[in-house]
Amino acid sequence: MTRLSRRAFTLGTAATLLGTSTWRSLAQPLPKIRVGSLTLPVFAPIIVNIMKARSFDTNNGFEADVQVYPSFAAYYAGFATGEVDTLIGGPTYFQKLRLEGVPLKIIATGATLADLVVLTRDPAIKTFADLKGKQFAADMGSGQFQILSIYAKSNNIELAKDMTLVNANFAVARAQLAAKRVDAAMVIEPIATMMMKEDPELRIIFNANDAWKELTGNSGWELVYAMREDTITKLPDAPKKFVAALQDVTRYLRSDPDGADRIAVETVKLPAGILKEAVLAKRWDFDARPAWGEERKGIWDTFERAVTAGFHPRLPDEAIIYAP
Structure with missing residues (x-):
């Protein structure tokens, strides 16, 4: 047997032993889905870091190619310009981008509104x-502030008129409250849990999940996942594969919060135990569901309320929510 024939025989035997499908998977690289992330210890990096650490991306037939941004502005700009294919964000912010012509479709739910809270240490509040009449720190450009404003208006509270607003991102709001420069602050998890661990006098006086149920009768979504239309055209199975990986993350968070906590400690440098405590308290609540299913109605209801509240001039077209 010649050297060439021996090589062919060896390759043929390997293909037989591995099986045709396995051999094909070894020969062909998985498609890449570029995922936007952040340097902050929030949902975006923690979810994708768990996905990568547990191989939920490759197990579902793709490779998550993570692009990290230092700020929310750069994060959303990367998605709008096509630097990344998908990311997690506020539904009303995606509504804004769609109205501005960004070719996106919402593919999945993500974080429930339980993540959004208002903290104070003043026992009178x-x-x-x-x-009303107090100093309140909040990121006025965020989707979270829009949710808070929608709820406030339903209770005849005009944030800009009834209290003194201090525009501050979540990190600055945390510092303002710690320094006692404001009476209360709007923050998200896991920042809220870290703050309450540092200062036991802090209390939650507003949980957006409870408020949204009071307002609408249903749970709402603080964050959802959107994917660019050009990505879906190029990779038609990308939405379903990505949603399947997100659902694996959901199951993992609920079944092994200790493991998830370790990943957060190693990747975004959260103090040990913070993520686990927030998960067990059901404030850091990640629940990935297909946007084209039963959750479509709730997402659309948020769009309608954002228009009624004056944040957007009109509703987006119905194609903003992906349908297989």
Whole structure:
């Protein structure tokens, strides 16, 4: 047997032993889905880091190619310009981008509104309405602030008129409250849990999940996943594969919060135990569901309320929500 024939025989035997499908998977690289992430210890990096650490991406037939951004502005700009294929963000922010012509489709739910809270240490402030006349730190450009404003208006509270607003991102709001420069602050998890561990006097006087149920009768979504239309055209199975990986992350968070906590410690440098505590308290609540299913109605309801509240001039076209 010649050297060439021996090589052919060896390759043929390997293909037989591995099986045709396995051999094909070894020969062909998995498609890449570029995922936007952040340097901050928030949902975006923690979810994709768990996905990568547990190989939920490759197990579902793709490779998550993570692009990290230092700020929310750069993060959304990367998606708008096509640097990344998908990311997690506020539904009303995606509504804004769609109205501005960004070719996106919402493919999945992500974080429930339980993540969004208002903290104070003042014992006289027991409800959100008690903030009238007080100093309140909040990121006024965020989707979270829009959710808070929608709820406030339904209770005849005009944030800009009834309290003194201090425009501050979540990190600055945390510092403002710690320094006692404001009476309350709007923050998200896991920042809220870190703050309450540092200062036991801090209390939650507003949880957006409870408020949204009071307002609409249903749970709402603080964050959802969107994917660019050109990505879906190029990779038609990308939405379903990505949603399947997100659902694996959901199951993992609920079944092994200790493991998820370790990943967060190693990747975004959260203090040990913070993510686990927030998950067990059901404030850091990640629940990936297909946007084209039962959750479509809730997402669309948020769009309608954002228009009624004056944040957007009109509803987006219905194609903003992906349908297989």
